[in-house]
Amino acid sequence: xxxxxxxxxxxxxxxxxxxxxxxxxxxxxxxxxxxxxxxxxxxxxxxxxxxxxxxxxxxxxxxxxxxxxxxxxxxxxxxxxxxxxxxxxxxxxxxxxxxxxxxxxxxxxxxxxxxxxxxxxxxxxxxxxxxxxxxxxxxxxxxxxxxxxxxxxxxxxxxxxxxxxxxxxxxxxxxxxxxxxxxxxxxxxxxxxxxxxxxxxxxxxxxxxxxxxxxxxxxxxxxxxxx
Amino acid sequence: xxxxxxxxxxxxxxxxxxxxxxxxxxxxxxxxxxxxxxxxxxxxxxxxxxxxxxxxxxxxxxxxxxxxxxxxxxxxxxxxxxxxxxxxxxxxxxxxxxxxxxxxxxxxxxxxxxxxxxxxxxxxxxxxxxxxxxxxxxxxxxxxxxxxxxxxxxxxxxxxxxxxxxxxxxxxxxxxxxxxxxxxxxxxxxxxxxxxxxxxxxxxxxxxxxxxxxxxxxxxxxxxxxxxxxxxxx
Amino acid sequence: xxxxxxxxxxxxxxxxxxxxxxxxxxxxxxxxxxxxxxxxxxxxxxxxxxxxxxxxxxxxxxxxxxxxxxxxxxxxxxxxxxxxxxxxxxxxxxxxxxxxxxxxxxxxxxxxxxxxxxxxxxxxxxxxxxxxxxxxxxxxxxxxxxxxxxxxxxxxxxxxxxxxxxxxxxxxxxxxxxxxxxxxxxxxxxxxxxxxxxxxxxxxxxxxxxxxxxxxxxxxxxxxxxxxxxxxxxxxxxxxxxxxxxxxxxxxxxxxxxxxxxxxxxxxxxxxx
Numbered sequence: 001x002x003x004x005x006x007x008x009x010x011x012x013x014x015x016x017x018x019x020x021x022x023x024x025x026x027x028x029x030x031x032x033x034x035x036x037x038x039x040x041x042x043x044x045x046x047x048x049x050x051x052x053x054x055x056x057x058x059x060x061x062x063x064x065x066x067x068x069x070x071x072x073x074x075x076x077x078x079x080x081x082x083x084x085x086x087x088x089x090x091x092x093x094x095x096x097x098x099x100x101x102x103x104x105x106x107x108x109x110x111x112x113x114x115x116x117x118x119x120x121x122x123x124x125x126x127x128x129x130x131x132x133x134x135x136x137x138x139x140x141x142x143x144x145x146x147x148x149x150x151x152x153x154x155x156x157x158x159x160x161x162x163x164x165x166x167x168x169x170x171x172x173x174x175x176x177x178x179x180x181x182x183x184x185x186x187x188x189x190x191x192x193x194x195x196x197x198x199x200x201x202x203x204x205x206x207x208x209x210x211x212x213x214x215x216x217x218x219x220x221x222x223x224x225x226x227x
Numbered sequence: 228x229x230x231x232x233x234x235x236x237x238x239x240x241x242x243x244x245x246x247x248x249x250x251x252x253x254x255x256x257x258x259x260x261x262x263x264x265x266x267x268x269x270x271x272x273x274x275x276x277x278x279x280x281x282x283x284x285x286x287x288x289x290x291x292x293x294x295x296x297x298x299x300x301x302x303x304x305x306x307x308x309x310x311x312x313x314x315x316x317x318x319x320x321x322x323x324x325x326x327x328x329x330x331x332x333x334x335x336x337x338x339x340x341x342x343x344x345x346x347x348x349x350x351x352x353x354x355x356x357x358x359x360x361x362x363x364x365x366x367x368x369x370x371x372x373x374x375x376x377x378x379x380x381x382x383x384x385x386x387x388x389x390x391x392x393x394x395x396x397x398x399x400x401x402x403x404x405x406x407x408x409x410x411x412x413x414x415x416x417x418x419x420x421x422x423x424x425x426x427x428x429x430x431x432x433x434x435x436x437x438x439x440x441x442x443x444x445x446x447x448x449x450x451x452x453x454x455x456x457x458x459x460x461x
Numbered sequence: 462x463x464x465x466x467x468x469x470x471x472x473x474x475x476x477x478x479x480x481x482x483x484x485x486x487x488x489x490x491x492x493x494x495x496x497x498x499x500x501x502x503x504x505x506x507x508x509x510x511x512x513x514x515x516x517x518x519x520x521x522x523x524x525x526x527x528x529x530x531x532x533x534x535x536x537x538x539x540x541x542x543x544x545x546x547x548x549x550x551x552x553x554x555x556x557x558x559x560x561x562x563x564x565x566x567x568x569x570x571x572x573x574x575x576x577x578x579x580x581x582x583x584x585x586x587x588x589x590x591x592x593x594x595x596x597x598x599x600x601x602x603x604x605x606x607x608x609x610x611x612x613x614x615x616x617x618x619x620x621x622x623x624x625x626x627x628x629x630x631x632x633x634x635x636x637x638x639x640x641x642x643x644x645x646x647x648x649x650x651x652x653x654x655x656x657x658x659x660x661x662x663x664x665x666x667x668x669x670x671x672x673x674x675x676x677x678x679x680x681x682x683x684x685x686x687x688x689x690x691x692x693x694x695x696x697x698x699x700x701x702x703x704x705x706x707x708x709x710x711x712x713x714x715x716x717x718x719x720x721x722x723x724x725x726x727x728x729x730x731x732x733x734x
Contacts, residue, residue: 049363075356075357078460088365091364132360425663
């Protein structure tokens, strides 16, 4: 049952085809997008989430689903951790008390309940990313997009963030993630979409992709990438 | 040089005495220019924010205009406001000419472009950093402007300060719309102009030194505020 | 975000408080007068006497005579107190003023470099000016439609000097008030027509001194006029008339006569009741 469909999706900037006629259906609970640098992974994610408008083609949602996104560099407002986590809820007009409760419980789930009153920007990169996850999690989105969420983090923080992502997926939130970390991809993905130069070359279940990639390009990629 | 030392001594003496006339003049300068700064911030900060995050026809033109109007000559603003507030003008019936209120109005008009242009710059930089995340969380452009205004509150004090600095130091506008009336609309800058006219240069210079000190003090306070804010909020 | 709304509210109330606080609620009239009267310090001494007696504050806006009359024509003043008889009579004739009354006089003096390169020293203003022009010595003019400027132009004409043709780099038309013009003259060691009041009060004389004085022609008459309420209904007629009546009456005239700098009287009351 696919919940997101891309139909001949294209994004052109000047002469450059950043995304070149991609048609695919996303049905898995945990989808990971892989590809070399410049393949268009981040762009594709943004097109799916609606942050970018395609030059041609369509992004189709058979059932309207609530979405959230976490970026490679966490964006923290100049206020407390709790206020940051509550920000999305404030936008939705949720009342003060309910907002506080939901934000605190989201913070607890990412293990930062004690940090509630701290200035968010004074936290480490890993801690900030966890706050970003708490913030989006508090909104309980049905789909969560993640753009290289651990690329800027040290290994320990990376693992912690990954654990949180898997927990979020475990609650039933659909995940679409890009990453350079093959080990991470192996641990998380149910399905892999492989991009190269703006084109989708392969879409397969994770087990298949990592053991026996269908395309030569994917095979090459897997061999060269640092696991 | 001799005038400088005489002036320094005179300035010190005036301050030590707590000369009541001087105090009244300094207080009026501060009240007029601070009021103008507050009003200009109320108008200019949202304007700057909307220019930074908005998308509407004429936006580019408005940005160029705001930047250009930063250089409004105070005397021209004074003349324009005078014509508006004169009894022969459209708003004469309010009897605002030659009152501190007229001075506040003139200075507000003078510094709104500065506050707006600087705010736009600050917010635009922040927008670049926050834009995708705010959109992803569901913030509209207007809501984003509000969020960024609050988020940038410490940098925006710079915009407010720049406006205040321009206001408290100008003489062209307040001279024309205030009339430099003794005890009513006489501020530091117009007093300096008057004392210079009377040939009392040491006194004029002494007042000038006091004016500079006031401005310096306010700037130091704001600098310390930004330092503290940077350390606390990041 | 609650904090944001609170700050916004605080900002708004603060502005309103500030702005309204600066508006004084008092009984006052607006008098348009000249920079020479203001800068001589006369008003500083004269007005407190009237204010104490009447409870009416007098707010003086000091400009050149021409500017003061223009201001009054627009209705931005209640009374004019200037020194250019011709312009004043025109003002009344045009219907902008009710009646012109003479208040006091002082005199003009020709000031210039003490070493007097033009050899203009004496008691004859016209001869003095002729010599300044002949020697092309530096001369500073107010050039601002003031009473002093109007007088200066009349003297040149009476001296037979056609400024239009004779004007050269020696004649500096500054377009400024009495004080600034004196500053300019002092810094370039030039000749200048000044009123005695401002000259006596002026502190930055440089090498300047009085070159010509005592000529009857240098007599400078001040007049006071109520701005016509028929043209400008908002003019504070009753309080303004009180001021005018006081200034031409014995106490006012006495106060004028009492004003001295260094023991020297600046203005000579000559109102005729």
